[in-house]
């Protein structure tokens with residue numbers, strides 16, 4: 188089958204690989220739509236550590252083609268969305284209501300049993316986050332999929348697998364934005380726009396979009412931003428001015444850059460929340476005055492995968508899409524074939540799409 192493989196740091200290509208059938212507890216999914224996410228790029232450029240060679244892709248939807256032994260969650264023909272975190276239901280975090288931290292598997296490029304299903308010339312090829320769905324097919328753990336209604340558009344379903352869940356979940360689950368709240372969002376790409384949609388759905392009265400790109404901020408208004416502030420000026424001062432000097436109830440950072448994280452924290456009001464969503468490099472640090480947290484009672488909150496319980500939340504987000512509350516069609520600004528993936532990554536780096544989606548055709 189054809190797959191997008193990062194062969195070493197800063198190199199990737201579309202190539203043919205071999206795929207084994209699913210083992211016990213695994214399913215074979217024929218991919219229909221795969222979102223192109225910054226985290227895929229972060230594997231290529233080394234921001235997120237990974238073994239090589241590795242099949243990219245961790246945001247996708249498709250149709251179950253075959254199931255391994257002991258699989259009861261899905262059957263062939265089911266339409267499914269993939270989750271890049273398994274949900275075993277039994278580990279400490281699953282048992283304590285935080286399945287987005289499930290420890291059923293190590294993200295080491297293998298399946299849960301520590302072996303791989305993808306090979307090339309007999310050698311193991313790893314997969315990103317148990318999935319590696321930037322390929323015609325993916326063999327994935329059954330505890331990484333959830334069935335969805337067959338009427339749902341696959342492009343919309345794919346987005347729910349990572350970016351939309353991360354962003355909308357950051358607003359409505361991690362932060363629990365409430366009606367009438369004030370919100371600022373640093374970074375208005377696909378995830379930032381999803382935070383904005385989540386804040387809008389939660390009933391926030393003021394949603395301030397902060398970005399360097401005027402085009403992205405204008406786009407953010409389509410999804411619910413009420414104000415825009417350019418990151419190129421003095422965004423902290425401008426957010427303060429827009430909130431009568433208080434700062435916002437909820438400030439989100441969706442880039443993972445130390446300077447915007449620091450601005451995000453400054454923009455949270457006394458007693459407010461700064462929610463960190465963007466994934467930065469491991470060696471980077473941000474700094475906060477030792478005085479500031481005790482005196483202001485601000486909270487700095489880390490957001491992993493929008494605090495998702497994917498078995499309940501993926502269908503819930505798709506219900507919000509079906510009823511029109513969540514605009515997913517408007518987020519898909521371009522589709523690509525697998526062979527066009529180099530162009531998809533170039534467009535991602537230039538930030539021209541809200542989200543690019545691969546249609547596996």
Ligand SMILES: [Zn+2]
Pocket residue numbers: 224225226227245246349350
């Ligand atoms: Zn992603």
Ligand SMILES: [Zn+2]
Pocket residue numbers: 273274275276277278279280281282286288289290291
């Ligand atoms: Zn678990």
